[in-house]
Amino acid sequence: MANTPYPQSYYAASANAVPPRPVLQGEVETDVCVIGAGYTGLSSALFLLESGFRVTVLEAAKVGFGASGRNGGQIVNSYSRDIDVIERSVGPQQAQLLGQMAFEGGRIIRERVAKYQIQCDLKDGGVFAALNSKHMGHLESQKRLWERYGHTQLELLDERRIRDVVACENYVGGLLDMSGGHIHPLNLALGEAAAVESLGGTIYEQSAAVRIERGANPVVHTAQGKVKAKFIIVAGNAYLGNLVPELAAKSMPCGTQVITTAPLGDELAKTLLPQDFCVEDCNYLLDYYRLTSDKRLIFGGGVVYGARDPANIEAIIRPKMLKAFPQLKDVKIDYAWTGNFLLTLSRLPQVGRLGDNIYYSQGCSGHGVTYTHLAGKVLAEALKGQAERFDAFADLPHYPFPGGQLLRTPFAALGAWYYGLRDKLGF
Known part of the structure; x- marks a missing residue:
């Protein structure tokens, strides 16, 4: 068996x-x-x-x-x-x-x-991080939208304030949700x-x-x-x-990849995420990361449509981690894995x-x-x-993927390529 x-x-x-x-x-x-x-x-x-x-x-x-x-x-x-x-x-x-x-x-x-x-x-506290002014405008709208439904544990972070919660120079601001967490x-x-x-x-x-x-x-x-x-x-x-x-x-399995560093030690971990909040950016193909209880960094991102397992997960995700935290260039990766989620149109x-x-x-x-x-x-x-x-x-309302199960993966990948290009160009 x-x-x-x-x-x-x-x-x-x-x-x-x-x-x-x-x-x-x-x-x-x-x-x-x-x-x-x-x-x-x-x-x-x-x-x-x-x-x-x-x-x-x-x-x-x-x-x-x-x-x-x-x-x-x-x-x-x-x-x-x-x-x-x-x-x-x-x-x-x-x-x-x-x-x-x-x-x-x-x-x-x-x-x-x-x-x-x-x-x-x-742990309480999650941050949506903005990479450009368009993202920041989206977060301002999101805060107003969520507050209209009674969700009030939110704080907009400007460029100075976001440095208090994440040591990444790439962000222009963010939105802190204290009812989020990890x-x-x-x-x-x-x-x-x-x-x-x-x-x-x-x-x-x-x-x-x-x-x-x-x-x-x-x-x-x-x-x-x-x-x-x-x-x-x-x-x-x-x-x-x-x-x-x-x-x-009416659905399609997709894979996402995650890596985990060796333990960073209290001092280095605290410089990266001083408040121990989790973070995800505002890109369509977003990156997300947080600290573990033993002070490792868990970093994930990327999507593989059709849920294939990539041959080298670290090669896909480590460059994303180093773009956010170049100070980790000499840190060893102890774990790398993939997992599937189910996407609807x-x-x-x-x-x-x-x-x-x-x-x-x-x-x-x-x-x-x-x-x-x-x-x-x-x-x-x-x-x-x-x-x-x-x-x-x-x-x-829900609809089948165009082209049925045979073509859903290439169609979805094409769409992801388009939105990924938009992320890179900032529009």
């Missing part, structure tokens, strides 16, 4: 110890079968267990194996397309609901960490999985769903067992494969129901740490019969 380990990432190397989890063998019955033990699946399971449902989670590899355990670890509010884009494309009532939810995911993370005493190095993402997932089990939920690892038998009483089949359920939640995102073909048609998440009892959420488009925690709450509400917030997401 195949045993899929974690990738050789900094997160896997520094993960909290957890007990081994069983492989599904034989037949079990439950109220809700959740496919995928990433943030979406774990958040859904927790909210459902807290409401009295019996929950079984199937994970193809290990808890947090996918994007939930490989991402940059940044708590970033709103969606990959911001609320103003939503306002222009849907009615005012739907936009108002989605806008109100745009800042809820970060609050859910903090509530989970406090309630279940999850050790995941939670975490050890794999340890957050592991802590949430332990919380699921503490409430009576069951998680099976190395138990990939291979077939869904649809109907009034759906059944999820694995290689060695099956789960009979009243409801199914599909939460595999970029690692779902073709288990549900109608979901694969609209860059907004896809939420819905297949038939009467199969629910799904997917396509965070690189903006998933906070959204996935909100998605779990919204999916749980829908299963309890409270569908207003679920419907606000489900009614968003």
Whole structure:
């Protein structure tokens, strides 16, 4: 039987110890079968267990194996397309609901960490860094937009003030969001999985769903067992494969690359990011970085469309790091890895129901740490019969990629090349 380990990432190397989890063998019955033990699946399971449902989670590899355990670890509010884009494309009532939810995911993370005493190095404060006056104008508009929806923990940073929070000469200003922040993402997932089990939920690892038998009483089949359920939640995102073909048609897995330095020491680390905030720039193909609890720099960026693994991740990302921090030219890179996220054409998440009892959420488009925690709450509400917030997401329009699955990768890469050129030219 195949045993899929974690990738050789900094997160896997520094993960909290957890007990081994069983492989599904034989037949079990439950109220809700959740496919995928990433943030979406774990958040859904927790909210459902807290409401009295019996929950079984199937994970193809290990808890947090996918994007939930490989991402940059940044708590970033709103969606990959911001609320103003939503306002222009849907009615005012739907936009108002989605806008109100745009800042809820970060609050859910903090509530989970406090309630279940999850050790995941939670730190407050995230910075959007502007590389030119156009970026700065965008951040000024973003601040006004977010404040209109009641989000007030924001501070515009001028060129002098941003030097107080990040030692990079490339920025002309920025926006500080104190409700943003950063975490050890794999340890957050592991802590949430332990919380699921503490409430009576069951998680099976190395138990990939291979077939869904649809109907009034759906059944999820694995290689060695099956789960009979009243409801199914599909939460595999970029690692779902073709288990549900109608979901694969409107999305595309993409890879992002991350490196982690050797420990920098307290003094050097403090000169780079004196307030220990995380940072992402305002480019379309953005760079993002932060410090770890043991004073390494985690730096990520770049997109590989179609989710291929680059041959040399360090060669792609290290020059980006040195452009921001040339003082790190002699620092060793200890870890380099890639992870997949799921892109939609609209860059907004896809939420819905297949038939009467199969629910799904997917396509965070690189903006998933906070959204996935909100998605779990919204999916749980829908299963309890409270569908207003679920419907606000489900009614968003979505379209297949031009050219279908065969041509979606080159079309997306062409678009990314265009926006990357705009980033370089500053327009």
